Amino acid sequence: MKEPTTQLQVIRRGTVDVLPEDEFLTKLRSGRPLRVKFGADPSAPDLHLGHCVALAKLREFQELGHTVIFLIGDFTGMIGDPTGRSETRKPLTRDQVRDNAVSYQEQVFKVLDPAKTEIRFNSEWMDAMNAADMVRLCAHFTVARMLEREDFARRYADERSIGIHEFLYPLVQAYDSVALKADVELGGTDQRFNLLLGREIQKAYGLEPQAIVTVPLLEGTDGRQKMSKSLGNAIGIADAADDIFGKLMSISDELMLRYHELLMMQDTVALRAAIDSGKTHPMDAKKELAAALVARFYDSEAADRARDAFERRFQKGLLPEDVPVFEWAENQTEPVSLVVVMKESGLTKSTSDARRLISQGAVRVDGERVSDAQHKLDPAARKALIQVGTRRVCSISFRS
Amino acid sequence: MKEPTTQLQVIRRGTVDVLPEDEFLTKLRSGRPLRVKFGADPSAPDLHLGHCVALAKLREFQELGHTVIFLIGDFTGMIGDPTGRSETRKPLTRDQVRDNAVSYQEQVFKVLDPAKTEIRFNSEWMDAMNAADMVRLCAHFTVARMLEREDFARRYADERSIGIHEFLYPLVQAYDSVALKADVELGGTDQRFNLLLGREIQKAYGLEPQAIVTVPLLEGTDGRQKMSKSLGNAIGIADAADDIFGKLMSISDELMLRYHELLMMQDTVALRAAIDSGKTHPMDAKKELAAALVARFYDSEAADRARDAFERRFQKGLLPEDVPVFEWAENQTEPVSLVVVMKESGLTKSTSDARRLISQGAVRVDGERVSDAQHKLDPAARKALIQVGTRRVCSISFRS
Numbered sequence: 001m002k003e004p005t006t007q008l009q010v011i012r013r014g015t016v017d018v019l020p021e022d023e024f025l026t027k028l029r030s031g032r033p034l035r036v037k038f039g040a041d042p043s044a045p046d047l048h049l050g051h052c053v054a055l056a057k058l059r060e061f062q063e064l065g066h067t068v069i070f071l072i073g074d075f076t077g078m079i080g081d082p083t084g085r086s087e088t089r090k091p092l093t094r095d096q097v098r099d100n101a102v103s104y105q106e107q108v109f110k111v112l113d114p115a116k117t118e119i120r121f122n123s124e125w126m127d128a129m130n131a132a133d134m135v136r137l138c139a140h141f142t143v144a145r146m147l148e149r150e151d152f153a154r155r156y157a158d159e160r161s162i163g164i165h166e167f168l169y170p171l172v173q174a175y176d177s178v179a180l181k182a183d184v185e186l187g188g189t190d191q192r193f194n195l196l197l198g199r200e201i202q203k204a205y206g207l208e209p210q211a212i213v214t215v216p217l218l219e220g221t222d223g224r225q226k227m228s229k230s231l232g233n234a235i236g237i238a239d240a241a242d243d244i245f246g247k248l249m250s251i252s253d254e255l256m257l258r259y260h261e262l263l264m265m266q267d268t269v270a271l272r273a274a275i276d277s278g279k280t281h282p283m284d285a286k287k288e289l290a291a292a293l294v295a296r297f298y299d300s301e302a303a304d305r306a307r308d309a310f311e312r313r314f315q316k317g318l319l320p321e322d323v324p325v326f327e328w329a330e331n332q333t334e335p336v337s338l339v340v341v342m343k344e345s346g347l348t349k350s351t352s353d354a355r356r357l358i359s360q361g362a363v364r365v366d367g368e369r370v371s372d373a374q375h376k377l378d379p380a381a382r383k384a385l386i387q388v389g390t391r392r393v394c395s396i397s398f399r400s
Numbered sequence: 401m402k403e404p405t406t407q408l409q410v411i412r413r414g415t416v417d418v419l420p421e422d423e424f425l426t427k428l429r430s431g432r433p434l435r436v437k438f439g440a441d442p443s444a445p446d447l448h449l450g451h452c453v454a455l456a457k458l459r460e461f462q463e464l465g466h467t468v469i470f471l472i473g474d475f476t477g478m479i480g481d482p483t484g485r486s487e488t489r490k491p492l493t494r495d496q497v498r499d500n501a502v503s504y505q506e507q508v509f510k511v512l513d514p515a516k517t518e519i520r521f522n523s524e525w526m527d528a529m530n531a532a533d534m535v536r537l538c539a540h541f542t543v544a545r546m547l548e549r550e551d552f553a554r555r556y557a558d559e560r561s562i563g564i565h566e567f568l569y570p571l572v573q574a575y576d577s578v579a580l581k582a583d584v585e586l587g588g589t590d591q592r593f594n595l596l597l598g599r600e601i602q603k604a605y606g607l608e609p610q611a612i613v614t615v616p617l618l619e620g621t622d623g624r625q626k627m628s629k630s631l632g633n634a635i636g637i638a639d640a641a642d643d644i645f646g647k648l649m650s651i652s653d654e655l656m657l658r659y660h661e662l663l664m665m666q667d668t669v670a671l672r673a674a675i676d677s678g679k680t681h682p683m684d685a686k687k688e689l690a691a692a693l694v695a696r697f698y699d700s701e702a703a704d705r706a707r708d709a710f711e712r713r714f715q716k717g718l719l720p721e722d723v724p725v726f727e728w729a730e731n732q733t734e735p736v737s738l739v740v741v742m743k744e745s746g747l748t749k750s751t752s753d754a755r756r757l758i759s760q761g762a763v764r765v766d767g768e769r770v771s772d773a774q775h776k777l778d779p780a781a782r783k784a785l786i787q788v789g790t791r792r793v794c795s796i797s798f799r800s
Binding site: 143 | 475476478479481482483526527529530531532533534535536537538539540541542543544546547552556559561562563564565566567568569571572
């Protein structure tokens with residue numbers, strides 16, 4: 001194993017909190033493999049790059065010789081929404097949990113080392129817990145302190161209701177650290193309160209408290225909001241290699257640097273300097289990122305193929321065989337409206353659809369993003385490659 | 401069974417809330433015996449008159465043909481103080497709960513009709529409840545509404561801590577009404593919130609909600625504070641018949657009327673008028689109350705004996721055989737300090753003890769309460785009967 005202080009340096013990179021650092025260092029100095037807990041929602045096994053920030057950090061723990069405990073919170077998942085008011089939070093069956101777990105494993109083992117990963121379910125100990133045990137667990141924390149949790153504080157202030165069971169969930173998560181004898185718990189910065197609660201509950205149950213490590217929440221491809229499937233700014237780790245590559249090529253240079261830091265665990269000071277000085281072209285740095293991530297989720301051959309396909313399609317002007325060509329019927333000489341062409345070529349159903357997509361930044365012409373819905377194409381160029389998102393592509397050919 | 405409206409009238413007398421009255425009336429109209437729940441603390445089976453207000457009302461329900469469910473909350477009793485911080489709230493063992501239950505029965509059956517009483521323990525269903533059931537139960541109420549409960553609201557405002565488990569106890573009590581299919585729950589006014597919560601939880605579990613009946617909290621013999629063993633103003637229902645009789649004879653006329661109303665379920669308008677007009681002497685009304693309560697807890701012969709003993713001791717100047725006589729050694733002619741006599745005769749350990757008891761109103765001389773610690777006894781009277789409380793009595797004999 002590496003020197004404890006060296007390990008600490010590695011772990012600190014790209015994280016927000018490592019708390020308390022002295023306790024963490026003491027644990028590292030013990031020389032034994034630490035038990036690093038990571039909790040996962042049992043209902044949504046569709047992982048995206050947002051999840052990979054934590055997974056990449058967990059992978060680093062493994063490379064340093066530690067054990068990752070990937071905990072699936074199936075106990076609460078199988079309860080669902082107990083009031084029955086939410087259609088979307090139906091209780092999961094034991095079979096669904098098992099299926100989801102298989103799907104999780106397929107995905108997380110693209111990043112984690114299976115030999116150093118324990119997959120666990122909190123129903124193991126929570127199913128054995130009775131009502132009295134639950135009362136005892138709840139005795140170790142106060143209402144006032146629970147109401148300090150940011151989301152609870154906000155909802156309470158806004159007079160939005162908080163079910164009493166919602167106070168139990170963080171306590172269950174904290175108790176998981178007792179059952180697992182976790183040395184470290186890792187999570188997003190939004191988990192900070194819960195991870196710290198784990199420390200308190202471990203102490204209440206006579207254990208040495210875990211250290212906590214938080215990682216930042218990754219922005220989606222829009223560079224603004226937290227990556228989330230429902231916001232449409234996510235890159236799924238089970239997406240097709242070409243899609244992953246293409247989506248990554250579409251992000252801003254700034255976001256590319258952040259992804260380098262948080263997903264590749266790379267010190268980006270040097271990279272930023274190289275780009276600023278003109279030594280490295282941002283496009284190349286982006287390709288490197290995209291290829292590395294595809295290689296992580298597939299393999300290096302898939303990364304090479306995706307890079308080639310991208311270059312052929314969008315850089316060298318060579319059309320991949322599967323790009324449809326649309327012949328502009330009229331003998332056009334005047335510039336023609338992009339939205340009209342999009343509709344006529346079948347790329348969109350209507351011009352208003354086309355306008356909406358342009359305003360969302362989803363449309364490129366010859367590889368350049370178009371943000372003006374009034375944009376016109378010049379028939380003198382003979383052809384134009386229009387992309388809508390990464391999947392809809394059409395080559396427009398104007399009669400000469 | 402009596403007419404539902406007549407029953408309602410009987411039940412209403414001496415209660416604070418009967419809620420909602422229309423639903424209660426509908427239940428009465430069903431004609432079936434209603435299940436009337438009353439919850440009791442499993443740890444303190446030393447019942448006093450304060451508990452009898454509720455018991456007397458429950459007895460009325462039985463006389464109207466209904467069933468009383470006397471519920472012993474042993475589930476929480478067996479948890480105790482889960483933080484282990486309180487020495488006084490040690491978890492009860494199953495044996496202790498059983499012993500307490502036997503003691504409870506001995507006491508409550510002095511008032512309740514055993515044939516119409518079910519004694520139940522909430523561990524019956526709570527032991528079978530698992531952690532997930534507890535989460536589901538908690539989902540039916542919100543943090544904000546729980547914080548409206550008066551004691552929680554005050555403690556939260558005062559920044560005194562409330563353990564999260566304390567939110568679970570009212571929910572458990574409410575769930576007891578589900579398990580018991582209670583039609584009515586009766587309690588002190590301090591239980592109002594919890595009884596209403598029972599309604600909500602019954603509804604959440606698909607049951608018709610219980611009606612609630614609250615009875616006032618009885619003042620202790622001091623006429624000021626709520627009756628409580630720890631305040632020393634209580635009359636225990638297992639106390640000796642003479643003690644019960646004597647303590648009741650010592651209360652104020654106003655309190656006597658209140659006890660008549662709340663313990664004898666008597667309409668006191670007529671009694672008050674009779675006293676005011678001089679037709680009834682308050683002493684006689686007090687004796688009637690005392691005799692009736694002794695008869696309730698023992699029998700009518702015991703009541704007669706207690707009345708006789710009281711009259712002999714404190715009214716007719718005849719000493720009961722067991723009153724010790726203390727001969728004042730000095731040939732006393734000057735008035736002598738009461739506190740000195742109390743100490744010398746062994747009634748108290750010290751003169752300061754004697755002063756404290758006088759200031760508490762616990763000391764009588766020849767049946768008259770003495771409130772002045774400077775009080776002197778006149779040896780010319782030859783003898784003086786000093787009582788401290790109802791148990792310590794001494795006859796002082798001065799040499800002539």
